[in-house]
Amino acid sequence: MSNTLVLDVDGTLVDTNYHHAVAWFRAFRRFDLTVPTWKLHRAIGMGGDKLVAAVAGQRVEDELGDGIRKAWEAAFEPMLAEVRPLEGAHRLVSAALEQDFAVVLASSGKRHHVDHYVKLIDAQGVVSTSSDDVEESKPAPDLIEVALSRVDSGGRAVVIGDSVWDCDAARRAGLPVVCLRTGGFGEAELREHGASAVYEELDQLRADLTDLPMA
Incomplete structure (x- = not known):
């Protein structure tokens, strides 16, 4: 049975978290609402179905x-061409496949965004999920559970992410999680939310592939 890597995408494989924060800021401004960018950044990693209420309250949601979600899509779309893969993203996916890991991408992003990122990191053929595949996005465990259902996950699995929301989703799915600092979250808070290891960059994580915690 294969070990499975459940990989987050935004902030983990592609450098998008700050683009998303700016897009959400502009979306709220379309409705004359000002949500501080730092607060928006702290919410990146949860899906858009959760984010509006989390940063602006249930009444705004x-x-x-x-309307805010549609405005976010419109604000983010022009930025899509600016997005670059994080250093080592392709090398991580390639190394995992070469070492017979099952690899699946579990993203809270929109399907056409995820498809674009898959091309950017040259991971064609790797199974992926998006917010379009579930009713609830992270920190709910649904994306991880759907991702596992799409690969041969009869072996052991670990979640790799960059945010506290990835950690929370992994915990609710009953899986261990390791994290990258690439999303802008601190090591201490990632560990507080359950990350067993925190890496500065993807190549460091790649070097430890065979030693990752699995459950």
Whole structure:
């Protein structure tokens, strides 16, 4: 049975977290709402279905949530061409496949964004999931559970992410998690949310592939 890597995408394989924070800031401004960018950054990693209420309250979600999400999509789309893979993303995926890991991408992003990122990191053929595949995004465990259902996950698995939301989703799915600092979260808070190891960059994690915690 194969060991499985469940890989987050935004902030883990591609450098998008700050683009997303700016896009959300502009989306809220379309409705004359100002949410500080630092607060938005702290919420990146949870899906858009959760983010509006998390940063602006349930009343804003109830009254304006769908409109803000549409405005976010419109604000983020022009930035898509600026997105670059994080250093080592392709090498990590390639090394995992060469070492007979099952690899699946579990992203809270939109499907066409995920498809674009898969091309950027040259991971064609790797199974991926997106927010379009589930009713609830991270920190709910749904994305991880759907991801595992799409690969031969009869062996052991570990989640790799960059945010506290990845950690929370992994815990709820009953899986260990290791994290990267590439999303902008601190090592201490990632460990507090359950990360058993925290890496500065993907190549460091790649060097430890065979020693990752699995469950």
